[in-house]
Amino acid sequence: MTTKSTLTDRYVWTVTRHLGADTGPDVARELRATIADAVDAKVDAGTDPAVAEEEAVSELGDPEVLARQYGGRPAYLIGPGVYPDWVRLMRILPAIVLPLAFVANFTAKVATTDENWGSLLLEAFLLVLSVAVHLAFWVTVTFAIIEWKRPESERDQPLSAWKPNQLTTEVxxxxxxxxxxxxxxxxxxxxxxxxxxxxxxxxxxxxxxxxxxxxxxxxxxxxxxxxxxxxxxxxxxxxxxxxxxxxxxxxxxxxxxxxxxxxxxxxxxxxxxxxxxxxxxxxxxxxxxxxxxxxxxxxxxxxxxxxxxxxxxxxxxxxxxxxx
Amino acid sequence: MDEDLIAGHLQELRRGTVVLACLTTLSQPRYGYALLETLADAGFAVDGNTLYPLLRRLEKQGLLTSEWNTDEARPRKFYRVSPDGASVLDQLMTEWRSLDAAIGALDGAHDRGDNQ
Incomplete structure (x- = not known):
């Protein structure tokens, strides 16, 4: 592979490209010096310079992971703090919405068209399927946004404290x-x-x-x-x-x-x-x-x-x- | 015994102590790579991809201050403990010692005379 930029250039750029203008350049400058220090230490220890740079960069690992740590961003969509609420909603919401969507669509179509029942049922079923996919998608997106917008210190905390009265009324x-x-x-x-x-x-x-x-x-x-x-x-x-x-x-x-x-x-x-x-x-x-x-x-x-x-x-x- | 299992528990045990090690070491100003080496020499191996973002986070929390040193050919960012950081270090160190004592007591180390 021929390239004009060094391994360090490409690595530093990948780590810092999504960091803000306030921290990005500073992190880049520090990371360059750090990689250079590591390379020097390896060369002093007798490693070939080209290999040394590769080793130093590999030790820092996946630049996307490092960028997340610098940016303080979570490396997941929905973490353990909000996951139980997500599961609860994903159980309750489809159970309420999907039957309603099915019945509403089916009765409306039966009342307004004279297609046969089989194709009406199929249509209603397909509608329920697409409603289900949308429901799951948008609920997940909402929770992911909540997760990503929370301050770092609250990240593993639940959205609201659990109380015993949330238990089901009967086993x-x-x-x-x-x-x-x-x-x-x-x-x-x-x-x-x-x-x-x-x-x-x-x-x-x-x-x-x-x-x-x-x-x-x-x-x-x-x-x-x-x-x-x-x-x-x-x-x-x-x-x-x-x-x-x-x-x-x-x-x-x-x-x-x-x-x-x-x-x-x-x-x-x-x-x-x-x-x-x-x-x-x-x-x-x-x-x-x-x-x-x-x-x-x-x-x-x-x-x-x-x-x-x-x-x-x-x-x-x-x-x-x-x-x- | 499963090696991965042990490694997992050890990692869990060490995780919180990285901050303690950093704050302790950074009473003297140091730049990232030098700190990494100091810690490694002291038998406290930390990965660079853990340490460098951690230094930034501690700085953002006001526990560390930093300063660029451009006197040498290679500019380096030096970190040192702030007054807030020093007080946090005191509390963490007290906690560390009391944990050590508590674990020692649970272990019955006193009875065996291992603990002084």
Missing amino acids: PWRQVGLGETIVEAVFAFALAGLVAWQFSGVGENGVQVLNPDLHAVWKVALVALFVVDGLLAIAVWRVGRWTPTLAAINVATNAGAAILMLWLLSRDELLTDLPQVLGEKFGWSTEWAISTPVVAFFIVAIAAWDAITAVFKARRAIQGQRTA
């Missing part, structure tokens, strides 16, 4: 709320009722979505699985936590319901010809089709979600009992 594994139970049970029973009503034939005034000509065994099985789901919610509340047995029953009923529905779906027996039914009922266009993969995806997603959260809560309950 999670004791937290099977009555409200939560009522919502889950009512939802499960309402679903069972709705499915039963659909299977028995809805008559003139309803919209026939599920196939009323299905074999009675499957009708009873599906309704029963939803009823079990509701009973399970009540059982969990009575026991006070998700036990491994209850979680296993929940996984089994979810898997059973999902497999049964997928099997019926694959045989074209689960749903009626929806475009036809809706067309007759509301005079809508019949020029669309329900996408079987999308329906299958939602069946699997909902069943898996329900099963996994139950297992997760059961595990947390076991761990919670161990710490109690």
Whole structure:
């Protein structure tokens, strides 16, 4: 490599280029003398001058790191002082914002456009994804700015002192709320009722979505699985936590319901010809089709979600009992 | 025993003592490289990339004063302890001695007669 500037020139420039006009030139001058002193000492000890300069500079290490130390700037985006607050916010904010964004976008689109549900759901999902990325990015940027603007002496301190009243009001594994139970049970029973009503034939005034000509065994099985789901919610509340047995029953009923529905779906027996039914009922266009993969995806997603959260809560309950 | 583990603990133990070593040594004015060598000769090896920014920080905190000496061919920045620095040094030294005594007491060194 041919270059007109010496190794020292380039090193000193790299260290001091981001330092202010007040300290930069002074640091540069001192650093030059220091490197020269180190080189002299090495040459006196018998090292070749060219090698000596390289050694002296290597010993000082990465110039960016050195520049940070001179400038008193942190070598990280978010340090241990504000990290716990960052984690707290990154848990709370997405949990509130993302469902709102999803529901708001989905309902607005359903009300204003006549695209099919699959593409609307996909659109809402993509929106939630981009909102999530933005949320994470901007929260992180804000915290990084706070971290970088703090005086050096406060850097490892938390933004505000922790107080015992910040603890959760109840340890999670004791937290099977009555409200939560009522919502889950009512939802499960309402679903069972709705499915039963659909299977028995809805008559003139309803919209026939599920196939009323299905074999009675499957009708009873599906309704029963939803009823079990509701009973399970009540059982969990009575026991006070998700036990491994209850979680296993929940996984089994979810898997059973999902497999049964997928099997019926694959045989074209689960749903009626929806475009036809809706067309007759509301005079809508019949020029669309329900996408079987999308329906299958939602069946699997909902069943898996329900099963996994139950297992997760059961595990947390076991761990919670161990710490109690 | 894991060498890295020991090195980590030793580094942790030495970290705070660099300031003490600097303030002690800089009762006489010295420039950066000379200080580095003095400390190394005394068995207190410090990396240049730790020491030089530290001198700046202590100067900014008012514990050191500095002066450029341009009498020789190579201009050098000399640092020495300020009155504030001297009082900080006193307190740090008192703390250091009391820590040493406290650790000695915990270790039972008195009983064994090791500690004088």
